[in-house]
Amino acid sequence: MEQVVDPSGVIVRIHYASLRNFIFWSTLIGLFTDILTIRVPVGITLFDGIMIMNLILMLMLGNLVRIPVRILSIMLYLAVSGGIGILLGTDTIMLAAKEVLGISVSMLYAYYFFRMIGNDIERAFTTYSTIAFWFAVIALPVWVASCIYSREFIRLRGLAAEPTAFCILVLPAYYWYAYRYFTFRVQGARVAVFTLAMILADSTNGFIGTILGATLLLSGRRNLKYLFAVPVVVGAITTLVYISSPDVRLRVDDTLRAVVRQDVVGSNFSTYAIMSNVFVARQVLKESPFLGNGLGSHPLSHERFLAEIPGVARFVRAGFADLNAPEAASLAIRTLSELGVLGFSGELIFVFYFHVGGKGSRAAISNAILVVFFLKLLRGGHYFPADQFFFIFIYILNHQLHKLEVPSILRRASSRLQWCP
Numbered sequence: 001m002e003q004v005v006d007p008s009g010v011i012v013r014i015h016y017a018s019l020r021n022f023i024f025w026s027t028l029i030g031l032f033t034d035i036l037t038i039r040v041p042v043g044i045t046l047f048d049g050i051m052i053m054n055l056i057l058m059l060m061l062g063n064l065v066r067i068p069v070r071i072l073s074i075m076l077y078l079a080v081s082g083g084i085g086i087l088l089g090t091d092t093i094m095l096a097a098k099e100v101l102g103i104s105v106s107m108l109y110a111y112y113f114f115r116m117i118g119n120d121i122e123r124a125f126t127t128y129s130t131i132a133f134w135f136a137v138i139a140l141p142v143w144v145a146s147c148i149y150s151r152e153f154i155r156l157r158g159l160a161a162e163p164t165a166f167c168i169l170v171l172p173a174y175y176w177y178a179y180r181y182f183t184f185r186v187q188g189a190r191v192a193v194f195t196l197a198m199i200l201a202d203s204t205n206g207f208i209g210t211i212l213g214a215t216l217l218l219s220g221r222r223n224l225k226y227l228f229a230v231p232v233v234v235g236a237i238t239t240l241v242y243i244s245s246p247d248v249r250l251r252v253d254d255t256l257r258a259v260v261r262q263d264v265v266g267s268n269f270s271t272y273a274i275m276s277n278v279f280v281a282r283q284v285l286k287e288s289p290f291l292g293n294g295l296g297s298h299p300l301s302h303e304r305f306l307a308e309i310p311g312v313a314r315f316v317r318a319g320f321a322d323l324n325a326p327e328a329a330s331l332a333i334r335t336l337s338e339l340g341v342l343g344f345s346g347e348l349i350f351v352f353y354f355h356v357g358g359k360g361s362r363a364a365i366s367n368a369i370l371v372v373f374f375l376k377l378l379r380g381g382h383y384f385p386a387d388q389f390f391f392i393f394i395y396i397l398n399h400q401l402h403k404l405e406v407p408s409i410l411r412r413a414s415s416r417l418q419w420c421p
Helices: 017-028 046-060 068-087 093-116 119-151 165-184 188-199 204-219 224-244 244-261 269-287 298-308 315-316 332-355 363-379 387-416
Strands: 004-005 011-014
Touching: 017 046, 017 093, 017 119, 046 093, 046 363, 046 387, 068 093, 068 332, 093 387, 119 165, 119 188, 119 363, 119 387, 165 188, 165 204, 165 363, 188 204, 204 224, 204 244, 204 363, 224 244, 244 269, 244 363, 269 298, 269 332, 298 332
Parallel strands: none
Antiparallel strands: 004 011
16 A cells, blocks of 8 residues: 545545556456447447556556557658658558557557566466457357347347457467367367357358468477378368358458459458458559558548459449458558558567467467468558557567577576486
8 A cells, every 4th residue: 555645635545556556457358348339429339448448547557658669660750651652642640640549559558567567477378368269259259149039140249349340369379279178188068169159150261260270270289290180180180171161261262263353343341341352452562662641641642543353343332342441451451551561560670570389388479479470461550559569569578588498498408407317
């Protein structure tokens, strides 16, 4: 307990441990609240409110200190990108400012949050995994109720905005519990719940993430039988999903047809969302390959090149021409369009540099987050959803802790070798 004097001179007793616990739990639970959005022009989520409130509380705790140079450099780079786009007429002040502000606040919040908990990523990640499990458990009765109400099969999404969003939120936890089951034979029931939820979500992107996770899990075990099992398991899962899910089959067939024909004639809406934005990004890269059109500029680029998309007339008539235009339907596509080859290369370098390979819990946490990074590059186009920088900072800190642990492991191994005959 500590004593703090407020401006009116009244002594207020604040239990700092309780405040820290409140910030910790509200942040972790807030990761799963993106569906709760206040409908205003900029769309404020519940997590935005949690961030503002908790930043004030962390200020009271004295947790807000000077901003690291690396974070300031990233913020400056993003601001310069938007500024160049504005000067060239390919971006606007509102679009650029919204993204710069959103990314900066989210990044700073994650930095201060992990600093407050002493960079205890194990506690943060295992707590997230537990909440994700109950998030999946709750999704099952919600799915049953939805199917009964609609009198037809409804894809599971639980309390998320859509099935793909549900999969993105729970995939790292799914991988973590699968790793623990295959390594220690524990928490098999949780793996079963996640598996059932993934099947009922019937999401192409969820299945892709699951297949990638299975590949990483099996290939990381450094056992010959598991290495031989990788192509068999991956091939079997891919074939089973393609045959048993009409929705997946439709999207795969339409996407392959659109790639071969280079048009969106007859495509489903999901395929149109991806391929139309691919076309727009390709046109942008022809004009500005290195820098793109500036942070936040993709909606303007989409509007500018919309009429040139082959086969777009049907979607214009249906009123879906701008489907996923604000976020480009994919983080990779949006980054290429707005930040060019430079920005996209930075993302890839980040993912590979901070990845932890090998065996053990550090590698498992790294692979769990790598799966969701891949899925976000493929299909999630927003720069700062609630979970984004939470996973980014765990990925970075996990790598840094791994680097600190490796020398001590080598020293212990060296001391043991000295006593070997």
